[in-house]
Amino acid sequence: MTRDGEPWLTIVGIGEDGLSALSDEAHMALAGAEAIFGGERHLSMLGSSHAEQFVWTTPFSDNLDAIEDWEDRRVVVLASGDPMWFGVGAILVKRFGTEAVTILPGLSAFQLAAARLGWALADVACLTAHGRPVEALMRSVLPGARLLVLTGGEEGPRDIARLLTSRGYGQSRLVICEAMGGYRERLRTTSAGAYDFDDVDPLNVVAVECKAGLAAEPRPCVAGLPDDAFVHDGKMTKRVLRALAISALAPLPGQRLWDVGAGSGSIAIEWLRAGTRLSAIAIEPRPERCAMIAENALTLGTPELLILEGEAPEALADLPSPDAIFIGGGLTDGVFQACWAALRPGGRLAAHAVTLESEAILIELHARFGGELMRIAVETAAPVGPYHAFKPSMTVVHWHVERPLGASLRRGEGPA
Structure with a gap:
């Protein structure tokens, strides 16, 4: 706030029609400004001004520091159109707080x-x-x-x-x-x-x-894309189990997923496709699979997926805390302990097991932590000579659990 208790930073949305389209309030802010920040194109529209003018520089974080140097004085930032629609407005509000900022939007593109x-x-x-x-x-x-x-x-x-x-x-x-x-x-x-x-x-x-041609393959954002939508080497969570896992992980806007032992990245990618403002980290030890994850992410419209080449649990250290975790790549060597300790209270964890050894771990975890444990068997019709029969896939044990609010895991608790 300025000395008179008013916001000190005003963001003015300006269009290609320049100053002529600005409101009286925006003109008053410019007339009273001691410093004006913006791009060269916008600053050139101002003409002469008693205010000091600063052209955006790179990296952009330097501009935020420069604006902060003028705190509690009259500062104007010029932005394109509506500053709160893919503009600088949200960045400035996050840095300086809503009490410090007045936003005067123009028409957006x-x-x-x-x-x-x-x-x-x-x-x-x-x-x-x-x-x-x-x-x-x-x-x-x-x-x-x-x-x-x-x-x-x-x-x-x-x-x-x-x-x-x-x-x-x-x-x-x-x-x-x-x-x-x-x-x-x-x-x-x-x-x-x-x-x-x-x-x-x-x-x-x-x-x-958008008009789809014959070669187009429309991909809805509901979980359960066909398996052939992904490049993989056989190490992937198949369609039915993937849809179940995403449902259990329950993606909500703004939340983060860890996909531990990501394989083809199918869980992380379907998580990102499920809603807005989601983020995900795919942790995978094999470089060739990391390359497949990157290819799948680009193909399926989730290039923001962060891919971390490394082995859990060591690779999990120092990662930002997740709201949801999927463990599909092994449950030994303290992986569950590290994941549970990092999971935010109220977060969800889902894990799949196909071997007897990993099934035993999930059964024990279910007994200790609760949640829901189920065995899924899927059979798919396939040709048998001139006829068809159901061909069973490998049975998978699925377990999901929500971490209680206020819960903690002591070091050494739970299966290794």
Whole structure:
């Protein structure tokens, strides 16, 4: 707070139409500012000003330190459109607190694009590929879906077009919305497969109407993707058991999973696909499987998956605490102890066993800690000569348990 008890930091959303579209409140904040931070494009709109002006530098954390040096004085940050929609606003609020910040948003690029296209914004997935792998879009690419995507520059639309085409969505309609809200505004339409624009303005939003071709394989976000959706060497949790495990792990927004002994990464990937603001760490000792996990994560739209090559329990040290843990890669050598000790109170743990030795461990853990223990046998119809018969898969023991609030595990407690 400033000396008069008011917020000292004002974030002003500004569009391509510049100062003319700002509110009186935003103009007053600029007129009274002692320091103004922003990109070169935004600062150039101001003209002369008595305030000291600071252009964003890299790494961005240095800018936060520079802003903090002006704490309790009048500071303005210029941001694009709505600062709270994939903008700098959330970063500044997290750093300085809501009491210190006033946010004066402008029209977002999503609002402008939806208005030009006549799309109901409530029915559109608003996404960003700015500073993020474009493959993350694939979670939202489904037949009939409409997307609005912020990009990271003039090559962003081409990258989106290539991704869609490579995944069988080359017939999708793209509208490249450039310099929205300014005198340079331009909208151009093409299909993903026919994309050939070379002069795209760096400030652009790509509108996508997804249309699946014959080669497309739509992947819903509910747990239980087909096994052939993953590259694997046989070490993976199969479809039925995977759906059961994700259900038991109960992903909730903002929560983190450890996938211990990740194999192909199928559990961690399905966890990430299950909702918003989820994170996951796949822990796997074999480098060739880590490579498979990375490939699966890109293919299935979860490039944010963190992959840690290492052996549990040693690899678990110093990792951020999880809200859920899946143990699919062995229960010996103190793995359960390390996982249970790290699991947040109220967190969920699920484990699978296929050998008699690991089954015995789960039976003992169930007796000590409770939870739900079940044996799953799956039989699948398969050809037998000219006929068909059910072919049984290996029986799997599934155990899941919730860590009680306030519970702790003493060193040495539980099976080794």
